[in-house]
Amino acid sequence: MEDPFYVIKADHLPALYYLERSHPRPRRMEWINRGTNSVLRPSTVDMLLRTLFRHPRSPSVKKLHETSGLRVTFAGESERDKFARTFLEARRHMRSNSARxxxxxxxxxxxxxxxxxxxxxxxxxxxxxxxxxxxxxxxxxxxxxxxxxxxxxxxxxxxxxxxxxxxxxxxxxxxxxxxxxxxxxxxxxxxxxxxxxxxxxxxxxxxxxxxxxxxxxxxxxxxxxxxxxxxxxxxxxxxxxxxxxxxxxxxxxxxxxxxxxxxxxxxxxxx
Known part of the structure; x- marks a missing residue:
């Protein structure tokens, strides 16, 4: 049976910086194509992280941004579900961040x-x-x-x-x-x-x-x-x-x- 996992869209990545320190730690992490569920090559991941949040210079890079996701796998469903709740709160925190x-x-x-x-x-x-x-x-x-x-x-x-x-x-x-x-x-x-x-x-x-x-x-x-x-x-x-x-x-x-x-x-x- 496949371990429970949660997939974070590439453009939601900055919300990770707002996670509570007590968030469940995943057993494994890997960048995937969310459409095919295939693992991205290291060179593709490098391109993604270097170009994310900047204007894509080509249709292929834009597509990479739109289809990529970080799959995080947990030991059990309870940890996965707790992480999902914590990550949702982190996204809310990011959106409401002060402009001071x-x-x-x-x-x-x-x-x-x-x-x-x-x-x-x-x-x-x-x-x-x-x-x-x-x-x-x-x-x-x-x-x-x-x-x-x-x-x-x-x-x-x-x-x-x-x-x-x-x-x-x-x-x-x-x-x-x-x-x-x-x-x-x-x-x-x-x-x-x-x-x-x-x-x-x-x-x-x-x-x-x-x-x-x-x-x-x-x-x-x-x-x-x-x-x-x-x-x-x-x-x-x-x-x-x-x-x-x-x-x-x-x-x-x-x-x-x-x-x-x-x-x-x-x-x-x-x-």
Whole structure:
């Protein structure tokens, strides 16, 4: 008898970042074609994850997005049913996510630092601003910290460039599959707990970066896109307009004028 399973549509993948930590862990996970129930080849899965939530460049990629699903298999029906309920609640949470966080990514440290300085000039407090970037795009993803150094600690010497001085509280977090990532500002306090909880089904389908951003109230789809940009060496900046008591539209304009690109949730890309 076949083990009970649940199939997650590809475009529902970001909801995984909103799962409760106590959700049932599946025994097996595999990407499938939902029409034929056949398992996707590794190269096809790689194409799917690299292009998901962006405008498909070809009819074949669009079809891949529409027909793919993640099949998660459980030990029993009770676990499968509990996961289904938990996942439904996670999707509701994702849809109702607050719009208080204004976000953007920048090509490099100079433009990101200029944006932060502009925010300061406009009276935005440091406690409302967060930044995330790879400490070096040349470091290998399997980087290991030196013996005696924890996974999260103040390590401004690794941050490089002027960006380390843009904000107090810069820390280095070693993220599996990515390597050392610098986190600064409001995100620093919660970054370690976010990545520490990065396990189970989420750990097998995405990155700790996206989990960290969704815990920071960044929309799940946007977090998935920003994760890809950070991996490429770009710099993420966010402003919490509740803490800063600011107008989100004005902050968006400031980041845009400084060269920031925002994840367009309707178009599925960075605009």
């Amino acid at each position: 966080i204004v976000t953007a990514v920048f090509e490099g440290s100079e433009s990101a630092e200029a944006a932060v300085e502009k925010l300061r000039e406009e009276g935005i407090p440091d406690k409302a601003v967060s930044m995330v970037w790879r400490t070096s795009q040349y470091l290998d993803a399997d980087y290991k910290p030196s013996e005696g150094h924890g996974y999260l600690g103040i390590a401004s010497a690794m941050a490089g460039g002027g960006i380390a001085g843009a904000m107090l509280g810069t820390a280095i977090l070693i993220i599996p599959g990515v390597g050392p990532v610098a986190v600064a500002g409001a995100l620093t306090a919660s970054a370690f707990s976010s990545v520490a909880a990065f396990s189970g089904i989420v750990g097998a389908t995405g990155s700790g970066i996206a989990k960290m951003l969704t815990d920071h109230d960044v929309d799940g789809v946007a977090a998935t896109l920003y994760e890809q940009e950070i991996r490429k060496g770009r710099v993420f900046v966010s402003v919490d307009c509740v803490d800063a008591n600011c107008d989100p539209a004005k902050i968006h304009k400031t980041l845009d004028e400084a060269g920031g690109k925002t994840a367009g949730l309707e178009s599925g890309g960075l605009s």
